[in-house]
Amino acid sequence: MKLSDFNIGQMYIRYYPDPILRQSAAPIEEIDSEVIALIDRMTDLMLEANGIGLAAIQLGVPLQAVTLSLTGKREDVEVFINPVLDGFEGLSEVEEGCLSLPGVRGVVRRPAICTVTSLDLEGNLFVTDMVELGATAIQHEVDHLQGKLFIDRLSTISRLACRKALKQLEQQYQQD
């Protein structure tokens, strides 16, 4: 996969059930100007859509890049290249949504704490502990890198509650 094959400025957020969302993302081997342009585009689209997290696969690019902004502000944007999670502890239940699933929300149970090991945009390795909303958000985004969506993790009751909204997205996708 070559990032130069993509028109980064034309990228938009892909919606469920676009099959690209089920692909696994590959590690980024070199943080070049195209990767930086991709991160810029992800940041713009995430903030425009009032999201707190976005994975590159949501723009149709199967590479391991994630942006987060837990406040929704540009100055708080964090970039994770090739993130790996471990150190899971505790459990929390948080109502999640996803920019690729507009109108769908549901409670997901995940570890309350995790540690992320990642590269930053300069290619430096960093390790950071994530708690509360940060832990939920990074786990949600790292799921995207493996082709997983939060709807895969819903309880039976939440899944039933989301059924209509999912059907609507499926019909919308057929029409587009």
Ligand code: ZN
């Ligand atoms: Zn998402």
